[in-house]
Every structure is written in C-alpha cells, then in structure tokens.
Amino acid sequence: MPAARLVLAEDHALLRAGLIQLLEAKGFEILAAVDNLPELQRALADPRADAAVVDVRMPPTFTDEGLRAAIEARAARPGFPVLVLSQYVEQLYARELLASGEGAVGYLLKDRVGDVTEFVDALHRVAAGGTVLDPSVVAAVLDRRRDAPVERLTAREREVLALMAEGRANAGIAQSLVVTEKAVAKHINSIFAKLDLPTDADDHRRVRAVLEWLRV
Amino acid sequence: MPATASTAPGPAGPFRVTGYAVAQVLLFPLAIVLFVLTVVSAVLVVAWIGIPLLLVLLPVLRWIADLHRRMAARTLGSPVPAPYAPLPEGALAALRVRATDTATWRDLLWLLWAMTGGFVLAVVVVVVFLAVVTFPVWFFGSPPVMRIRAAVDRAILTVGRTDRLEERVHALAESRADVVDHSAAELRRIERDLHDGPQARLAAAALSLGLAEDLFETDPVTARRLIGEARATTSTALVELRDVVRGIHPxxxxxxxxxxxxxxxxxxxxxxxxxxxxxxxxxxxxxxxxxxxxxxxxxxxxxxxxxxxxxxxxxxxxxxxxxxxxxxxxxxxxxxxxxxxxxxxxxxxxxxxxxxxxxxxxxxxxxxxxxxxxxxxxxxxxxxxxxxxx
Incomplete structure (x- = not known):
C-alpha cells in the first residue's frame, strides 16, 4: 500500500516541523505543509491529496479559517478525509464538522499529538472513513445530558460510550480499558439497549448512531 | 442638552413686556391649579390613580414652563434653553424619565415663584399700565420690572449645562471606579489561576525531564516513566491554560x-x-x-x-x-x-x-x-x- 499523501496546515513553525517529522516517521507522505489560508486552499485543491490535517486558527485573520477551509474541501470533494486540530474544542465546530458529510472526519485537541500512537491511529481511522471526536467533546455532552437514559448508564458504560464516540472499534476499546473484546461487546449491547438504539455490527454506522443520539 | 432655545434680537420694549405681563396674569389660575394637582397626583402615585393624572399634568407643566421660557428669552434678549432629559418612546417610560428629571422638579419650584413674587411683578406692570396717570412710570418702569421677573424665571427654569455635565461626570466616575475594581479583581484571579495551575505544572514537568536526563543512561526504565509523566503534566497544564483563556476572551x-x-x-x-x-x-x-x-x-x-x-x-x-x-x-x-x-x-x-x-x-x-x-x-x-x- 502506498503511503497516504497528506496536506498539513499549521502556522506555528515548531509544531509544523514536529508534525512533519512525526508523520513522515510513521509512514505518511507530506504533499504540502502550509501556514496560511490561501496556500491551504490551493493545497486542498490538489487531486493527489489523500487526506488533510488542519489547524483551526491560522493567518490571515487567526480565527477559524482552517475549519472553514476543511468544510469547503469536503463540500468540493465529498468524503475527503480531514482531521482538524485545535487548541480548543468547541461543540459548535464539532457539529459543523459532523454535518459536513458522512464519516472521514476528525476533531482533536492539539495536546493529543503528544500521544503519538493514539494520534497516528486516529489519523488512520479518519483516512479510512471513520469519525474521531476528541474525548472532551463527548465528556461535555455527557455532562450536559441529565436525562434518564444517561443516568442509567454505569460508569464503565460511559467510558465505553466515550471511546465509541472517539471512533474506536471493539478491539481498540478493549485494549484501552484493558478488558476482553467480549466484555466490550457486552457493554455495547447494554448501552444500546438502555439508549433504545438499534444494534449494528458496522463500526461507522454504530458511531454515527451514538453521535446522533448524543446530539453532539 | 437644550431641547428648545429661543433667541431674540434684543431686550423687549414696554408694550411687548406688558403683553407678557397680561399673559402671565391670565395664566395665574392655571399655574395654581397645575401646582396643586401635580403635588396631589405625585402623592396619589402610591394609589396608582396618580399615574394617569401625571401622564397628563407633566406635559402641561412642561408646556407652561416652555411658554415662560420663551417670554423670558424675548424680555431679556438672550436664549433660555430648556434643560430636559431626552424622552424615550412609550408613555410610561417617558413618564418615568419626566418624574425623575430634576428639571421637572425645578418647573414645580418655578410655579411657586410664578404664583407669588412673579405674579406680583406682572400685576404691578399691568396696573400701572391701566392707570393712565402713571403712564411715565409704566413707560420707563415696566421693562426693568419684567426683566427682573424674566431673570428669576430663567434662573429657575434653566438648569445650567454645568449641572448636566456634573451629573454625567458623577455617573462616569462611579462606573469607572467599578470597572477598575472589577478588572483589578479579574487580574488577581487570572494571576492566581496561572500561578496555581500551569506554572506549577510546567515546573513539575521540567523537574521530571531533568531527572530523566540524569537517569537516561543509568536507569532508562525510570527515565522513560519520568518522560511519560512530564508529558501528562504538560497536557494538564494545557487544559488549565485553556480554562484561563476562556475566562479572558473565549x-x-x-x-x-x-x-x-x-x-x-x-x-x-x-x-x-x-x-x-x-x-x-x-x-x-x-x-x-x-x-x-x-x-x-x-x-x-x-x-x-x-x-x-x-x-x-x-x-x-x-x-x-x-x-x-x-x-x-x-x-x-x-x-x-x-x-x-x-x-x-x-x-x-x-x-x-x-x-x-x-x-x-x-x-x-x-x-x-x-x-x-x-x-x-x-x-x-x-x-x-x-x-x-x-
């Protein structure tokens, strides 16, 4: 399998250099590494790009141009995988990203880059069409929802739910919680029963059901 | 801010001021009725009935005061601006502004003068005019007398711009003091948040990294654990920094x-x-x-x-x-x-x-x-x- 060709947008020189080093070491090919919106738009228009890793805030206005460019790119090329990185996660932005097309989208805090294995794994999942949401988004939603179904979930089930929203498959969840895959499957069945959701073997559809239910 | 300002080319002559004197004498009964009703209504506000009464009375009070401002301006030959605060839309809101405007209270005070001393001066002018033998007295005496009346009218009916500005300065000084207090408290809170949170964490991370550097060759296992701890600590510092920044400017x-x-x-x-x-x-x-x-x-x-x-x-x-x-x-x-x-x-x-x-x-x-x-x-x-x- 040839290396995935990435567009990387990050305006901090140190972080950009670090990300290039990290991603190349993990077998990605950096097609373009840019630090402002016009260059990012040009790079995203390149049909050779397989996926993009984009910072939300960058020149010229230092607001949310990265996010907007990502959403535009996904409008122009439906299903184009984009992983958005930010110093902050806003639920408003999470909603906009999720609404920009089915799957192949990620939204993570920049801190998560520190855990290299996790980060690269997340990027692979997005590139493969999965949905990856930062755990803090899911935590905020669970905090906010005080209705009965959420209250019925056990602490363990909440953990599993959060990991599902992060886009992990059963194996990933099992590894993260240090339990067997069978135990995870049991938790997931219980969660779906409590939340009145149809069970589905397909990971992507399952994540979507959870996100829809959470009304992220 | 002056709502109306009347100007006249110069002081008015005996005929004109006598006209004003007649008008002021004729308005005397209205002044008495208005004063009594306004005071009574102000008391009756407690029993609600005063509110509709004041809705009618305060504009009439303003009208009669404005009339006298114009007469005083012509008598003196200089402008007598009305000092009312601008009125908002809506009858009740306007009533509120009128009732709390110091200019309204001065209008009321002025009615007292118009019913007593002011009235006497106007009557004197009318009488010396009507009594034919006192014609010279009237011709030379009425303008100065009416100027006295007009001067007193002006003194009561015009709150100087100075008063308005003083009020404004007072309000600004108060809000500025509040803002200064508020921002000082905010700065203290931010300083404390940074000091107790991210600063302490980064110091701890630096310590872990320093130890790891020392142990790098002799005890790589511990060094690795320390580096992991340092990374976790910087993550927490970032979380805390985000919270601080959200509190400053989201x-x-x-x-x-x-x-x-x-x-x-x-x-x-x-x-x-x-x-x-x-x-x-x-x-x-x-x-x-x-x-x-x-x-x-x-x-x-x-x-x-x-x-x-x-x-x-x-x-x-x-x-x-x-x-x-x-x-x-x-x-x-x-x-x-x-x-x-x-x-x-x-x-x-x-x-x-x-x-x-x-x-x-x-x-x-x-x-x-x-x-x-x-x-x-x-x-x-x-x-x-x-x-x-x-």
Missing part, C-alpha cells in the same frame, strides 16, 4: 463574534435554549462584555431557575444592542443579592449600558439589557457619522 467569540459565541453557550446548556441573534460584528470590548453577560445569565438559569426552556435574543438596530435572556423557571431572582447580576450591571455600565431584571416569585425571569454601540464599519454600513473606528 476563542469562539474571536472567531465567530456574538452570533456564534452565544450559540456555543446555548449548546452547553442542559435544557433547550432558543437563540435569536443577528448582530453585526461590534467593537471587541462590547462583544466581550455582552458575551459574559449572556454567560452569566445562562449560568444563573442553570443554577437557580429550574427552567424547562430558555429564550435568548440579541438585536442591533444600528445604534443600540438590545438583548434578553428569558426562562420559564421559578423566578424570585434578586439582582441586589449575589454578585453575578451586579457584575453584569458593572460590565454594562462601562459602556453606558443598562440592565433590568424582572423575576416575580413563580417566574418567569427576564433579564434585559441595552448597550449603545455602533457596529464595526467593515461588517455593516455606517449608520452614524460618529461610528467607532474599525
């Missing part, structure tokens, strides 16, 4: 302005919040103040109101930003208790903004505010020649 506000930022606040609420917001980009300090006002109101709803739904609205008419947060909760919020609503009022006062809270026991609670502010030129056409620079 990133979503910088990105999206008030429309997006209040929606982001609404998303974080446990109950559904209906958001109606279509405001242009405003100067950053105003956006920030209004954002924290909305945040405080929503936080109060979440903590105290036990509400099922909330309505949040923000509108800008080109000059004034008007907003409100209304919930269907249990009511009984008292702006004098608790520092949150006080803090809102202070933030708004810095921009000449005002706030009103209506929260009867049993609800609903409505917090409304208004802040005068022109939009930024880039996001919407200028509506005032004096709009703020972009």
């Amino acid at each position: 990133p979503v506000l910088a990105d999206r302005g008030l429309n997006g930022a209040v929606r982001a606040l609404a998303i974080d609420m446990a109950m559904p919040v209906e958001v109606e917001s279509a405001v242009p980009r405003l100067p950053a300090p105003v956006e920030s103040a209004v954002y924290f006002v909305v945040a405080e109101c929503l936080a109060n709803v979440g903590k105290h109101a036990a509400a099922d739904s909330v309505h949040l609205s923000l509108h800008h008419d080109g000059r004034v930003l008007a907003g409100s947060v209304a919930d269907d909760g249990r009511g009984g919020a008292d702006p004098r208790r608790g520092s949150g609503l006080q803090g809102i009022a202070t933030r708004l006062a810095a921009f000449d903004g005002t706030m009103a809270v209506s929260s009867p026991p049993g609800g609903p609670t409505v917090v409304r505010w208004e802040v005068p502010c022109p939009p930024l030129a880039s996001s919407s056409p200028r509506t005032m020649p004096s709009s703020a620079p972009a």
Whole structure:
C-alpha cells in the first residue's frame, strides 16, 4: 500500500516541523505543509491529496479559517478525509464538522499529538472513513445530558460510550480499558439497549448512531 | 442638552413686556391649579390613580414652563434653553424619565415663584399700565420690572449645562471606579489561576525531564516513566491554560463574534435554549462584555431557575444592542443579592449600558439589557457619522 499523501496546515513553525517529522516517521507522505489560508486552499485543491490535517486558527485573520477551509474541501470533494486540530474544542465546530458529510472526519485537541500512537491511529481511522471526536467533546455532552437514559448508564458504560464516540472499534476499546473484546461487546449491547438504539455490527454506522443520539 | 432655545434680537420694549405681563396674569389660575394637582397626583402615585393624572399634568407643566421660557428669552434678549432629559418612546417610560428629571422638579419650584413674587411683578406692570396717570412710570418702569421677573424665571427654569455635565461626570466616575475594581479583581484571579495551575505544572514537568536526563543512561526504565509523566503534566497544564483563556476572551467569540459565541453557550446548556441573534460584528470590548453577560445569565438559569426552556435574543438596530435572556423557571431572582447580576450591571455600565431584571416569585425571569454601540464599519454600513473606528 502506498503511503497516504497528506496536506498539513499549521502556522506555528515548531509544531509544523514536529508534525512533519512525526508523520513522515510513521509512514505518511507530506504533499504540502502550509501556514496560511490561501496556500491551504490551493493545497486542498490538489487531486493527489489523500487526506488533510488542519489547524483551526491560522493567518490571515487567526480565527477559524482552517475549519472553514476543511468544510469547503469536503463540500468540493465529498468524503475527503480531514482531521482538524485545535487548541480548543468547541461543540459548535464539532457539529459543523459532523454535518459536513458522512464519516472521514476528525476533531482533536492539539495536546493529543503528544500521544503519538493514539494520534497516528486516529489519523488512520479518519483516512479510512471513520469519525474521531476528541474525548472532551463527548465528556461535555455527557455532562450536559441529565436525562434518564444517561443516568442509567454505569460508569464503565460511559467510558465505553466515550471511546465509541472517539471512533474506536471493539478491539481498540478493549485494549484501552484493558478488558476482553467480549466484555466490550457486552457493554455495547447494554448501552444500546438502555439508549433504545438499534444494534449494528458496522463500526461507522454504530458511531454515527451514538453521535446522533448524543446530539453532539 | 437644550431641547428648545429661543433667541431674540434684543431686550423687549414696554408694550411687548406688558403683553407678557397680561399673559402671565391670565395664566395665574392655571399655574395654581397645575401646582396643586401635580403635588396631589405625585402623592396619589402610591394609589396608582396618580399615574394617569401625571401622564397628563407633566406635559402641561412642561408646556407652561416652555411658554415662560420663551417670554423670558424675548424680555431679556438672550436664549433660555430648556434643560430636559431626552424622552424615550412609550408613555410610561417617558413618564418615568419626566418624574425623575430634576428639571421637572425645578418647573414645580418655578410655579411657586410664578404664583407669588412673579405674579406680583406682572400685576404691578399691568396696573400701572391701566392707570393712565402713571403712564411715565409704566413707560420707563415696566421693562426693568419684567426683566427682573424674566431673570428669576430663567434662573429657575434653566438648569445650567454645568449641572448636566456634573451629573454625567458623577455617573462616569462611579462606573469607572467599578470597572477598575472589577478588572483589578479579574487580574488577581487570572494571576492566581496561572500561578496555581500551569506554572506549577510546567515546573513539575521540567523537574521530571531533568531527572530523566540524569537517569537516561543509568536507569532508562525510570527515565522513560519520568518522560511519560512530564508529558501528562504538560497536557494538564494545557487544559488549565485553556480554562484561563476562556475566562479572558473565549476563542469562539474571536472567531465567530456574538452570533456564534452565544450559540456555543446555548449548546452547553442542559435544557433547550432558543437563540435569536443577528448582530453585526461590534467593537471587541462590547462583544466581550455582552458575551459574559449572556454567560452569566445562562449560568444563573442553570443554577437557580429550574427552567424547562430558555429564550435568548440579541438585536442591533444600528445604534443600540438590545438583548434578553428569558426562562420559564421559578423566578424570585434578586439582582441586589449575589454578585453575578451586579457584575453584569458593572460590565454594562462601562459602556453606558443598562440592565433590568424582572423575576416575580413563580417566574418567569427576564433579564434585559441595552448597550449603545455602533457596529464595526467593515461588517455593516455606517449608520452614524460618529461610528467607532474599525
């Protein structure tokens, strides 16, 4: 399998250099590494790009141009995988990203880059069409929802739910919680029963059901 | 600010001032009736009936005072400006402004003078005019007498601009002191948050890394663990830094302005919040103040109101930003208790903004505010020649 060709947008020189080093070491090919919106738009228009890793805030206005460019790119090329990185996660932005097309989208805090294995794994999942949401988004939603179904979930089930929203498959969840895959499957069945959701073997559809239910 | 200003080419002659004297004598009964009724109505406000009476009486009082201002201006040959505060729309709101305007109280005081000393002077002028033998006295004496009356009229009926400015300076000094206190407290809080949080964490991370460096060759296993700890610590420091920054100027506000930022606040609420917001980009300090006002109101709803739904609205008419947060909760919020609503009022006062809270026991609670502010030129056409620079 040839290396995935990435567009990387990050305006901090140190972080950009670090990300290039990290991603190349993990077998990605950096097609373009840019630090402002016009260059990012040009790079995203390149049909050779397989996926993009984009910072939300960058020149010229230092607001949310990265996010907007990502959403535009996904409008122009439906299903184009984009992983958005930010110093902050806003639920408003999470909603906009999720609404920009089915799957192949990620939204993570920049801190998560520190855990290299996790980060690269997340990027692979997005590139493969999965949905990856930062755990803090899911935590905020669970905090906010005080209705009965959420209250019925056990602490363990909440953990599993959060990991599902992060886009992990059963194996990933099992590894993260240090339990067997069978135990995870049991938790997931219980969660779906409590939340009145149809069970589905397909990971992507399952994540979507959870996100829809959470009304992220 | 003078609402009306009458000017005359020079002091009036004996015929004209006698005309005024006659008019003033004829208006004497009206002055007495008006004075008595106004005082009685003011007392009857307690029993509500006074309010409709004052709705009629205060404009009449203004009319008669304005009439005398014009006569005094012509008699003296110099302008006698009316010092009333500008009236808002709506009869009741206007009544409120009229009743609390010091100029109204001065009008009332002036009626006392017009019924006594002023009346006597006018009568004297009319009498010496009617008694034919005193014609010379009338010819030479009436203008100075009427000028005395006019001068007293002017002294009572014109609150100098100085008084207005003094009032304004007083209000500004008060709001500035509040703002200074508020920002000093904020700075102390930020300093403490940084000191106890990220600073301490980074110091700890540096310590771990230093130890790891020492042990790198002799004890790689421990060194590796220490590096992992340092990374976790920097992550926590970042989380804390984010919280601090959110409290200073939320990133979503910088990105999206008030429309997006209040929606982001609404998303974080446990109950559904209906958001109606279509405001242009405003100067950053105003956006920030209004954002924290909305945040405080929503936080109060979440903590105290036990509400099922909330309505949040923000509108800008080109000059004034008007907003409100209304919930269907249990009511009984008292702006004098608790520092949150006080803090809102202070933030708004810095921009000449005002706030009103209506929260009867049993609800609903409505917090409304208004802040005068022109939009930024880039996001919407200028509506005032004096709009703020972009």
